[in-house]
Amino acid sequence: MDDEYAKLIRRVNQPRVVIDNNACEDATVIQVDSVNKHGILLEVVQVLTDMNLTIRKAYIASDGGWFMDVFNVVDNDGNKIRDKEIIDYIQRRIETSAGFVSSRRGSVGVMPSEEHTSIELAGTDRPGLLSEVCAVLADLRCNVVNAEIWTHNTRAAAVVHVTDDSTGCAITDLKRLLMIKDLLCNVLKGNDDLKTAKTMLSAPGVMHRERRLHQIMFADRDYERVERTGVRAVEERSSRPQVNLLNIEKDYTVITMRAKDRPKLLFDIICTLTDMQYVVFHGMVNTTRMDANQEFYIRHVDGLPISSEAERVRVIQCLEAAIERRASEV
Template identity: 75%
Template sequence: MEEMEDEYTKLIRRMNPPRVVIDNDSCEDATIIQIDCVNKHGILLNVVQVLTDLDLVIKKAYISSDGGWFMDVFNAIDQGGKKIRDEGVINHIQKTLESDDVSVPSLGGTVGLMSSEEHTSIELTGTDRPGLLSEVCAVLADLHCSVVNAEVWTHNARAAAVVHVTDDSTGYAIEDPKRLATIKSLLCSVLKGNNDMRSAKMMLSPPGVTHRERRLHQIMFADRDYMKVERVQGRVEEKCSRPQVSVLDCCEKDYTVITMRSRDRPKLLFDIICTLTDMQYVVFHGVVHTRRLEAYQEYYIRHVDGLPISSEAERERVVQCLEAAIERRASEGLELKLCAEDRIGLLSDITRIFRENSLSIKRAEISTKGGTVRDTFYVTDVSGNPVDDKTIDSVRCEIGQSVLQVAPNSGYPAKAEAKTISYIFGSFFRAGRSFQNFKLIKSCS
């Protein structure tokens, strides 16, 4: 019976192929991207993931997927705040989203280490502490592992990372089982430290590749980073700067209504949709609106079994998980950008200098392409407070003033606007070393 239903679904999709319309004329300050297709679980995440991976900024979105049909409208701009004019980007959006073969990676997979032809993928989780990334990088350097790219998140005293490494002598993935076992053993020892004997994890992952940033959400969700912890003493965190999430009933239509107001930031929509999808919720209707520094999101959801949220415990868990999804990637700390010619042990040296100057890395994006390293670090002092200018000057002198730069307009974001916005769909439903060997790469921005 299930096979017959699958074949019927495929037939319906072939009869109604996805349609993507990209309009640069109807809106004065944004490109309108409209997607119409037969609805299937996970399609919203798939669409948002495609747009996010192109570094597009979604200013507004209108979502509807009732009655077996999916229709999404996005108002998007590029990183420069302009309409999307690049024909290559436009063609990629249409070709990708109109393909019936596009699928969203599943939730399956455990924290661990996975090998591919190009690199070995290492997934880590454990208790966050100052110097942790430095210790991990030092172990990898000692084991002759070259970090190709990596992403590191910290939240609620937990840390997670996805690190792609190669053998520094061959430039390819590490395949030797004994060597992989040694890497696992030593990294686990670093992660466990003296107080994380149970929750630090690193195991072999099953075959399959999951979007890296989605995988980080999954790792931290599995690690229960959404559980509240006491804030570090001495750090000032204003209540109005925290995301505001509410979960209410919409009894008229048997939905659960989720509203969120938070600081706007890149990839915010992806983080929310990713979390809802991995928690097995379906978005039937939704709206996203951003203005200045604030983002407002409203969704009408049900669980995949068709039922709305029914218990107070589940409501509280959804609130905690969505708050965590918003906070994990928040740009906490001073943003430092490094651009230099790659060499063996570079990342280990950089993170060691940070540690020696009492800098705590809250988040990091590390990439290497064509022999050029482009890294972004978000740092605070060990107490989570802003770093003083003297420390930054000292670090930059040691690494190289032209190699490590403070990002323009960096620092702690301004407060979000504290405004109450009514349900946008309400009326609708009522109606129905000094590193002298570094070379500054001139092309680096």
């Protein structure tokens, strides 16, 4: 009954998106108002990220049952968004995404689409790994349509879309799919993999690919750092993003972060907090020419702030990893 009532409230109160080019001198201001639900902030940030918009500032407020967010954005050239068709498209995308947040959280299975088969990989990073994976796929008569690979802290993760080389369609033969899975798993294990290599076949289109990469690396515990000594250890510590946590009485945990600014930084942080089952109630993002300063008031989905030192350390490690994973792209 509660579920049906919540759906009714969402239908009656559809998301409202206002895009204004007059409110700020050097950025387009996008304001989003909607009924609040877990994951809505990520959905909105994901739309802006997919549109290759740079978020210069953001203000987040979602106490109670209502969500309100304001973003100051520019295009790749640092200019306001002037094209009316693009503005209308952004508005429609946000309204659609904010109105229908997917509840699916990364379940996988052998379910290829009609267009291609999605292969997810996780294992130890090493020189030549990508070449070996591509060689195996070529030997198995698989054509790579597209692929995205991340490496961090000695771990590697990839989402690869392939088709049958002869038909150009998805691979549907179960025996062949299992052979692909087993052979790729052998490649990922290498000679001295201390962690379990993983190969999964999943349905594409049901989850954002970069969010899935975050989930794969998180599940592979890439946030657990390999301890180093000497000069390299000092250099690594000094280059890490600054992440601090502080509890305010019993209400919120406040996260403050400072890192080198780059595209998709906010998406990576909100993605990680959402998938770790934390809710952002208030937040502020402010970027300078080089750095990004962010502050978030969070609770776990059970309504409680961070309650132990072990949880605090884990959240810091996971946020550092989320910021660092994409560093090689910049």
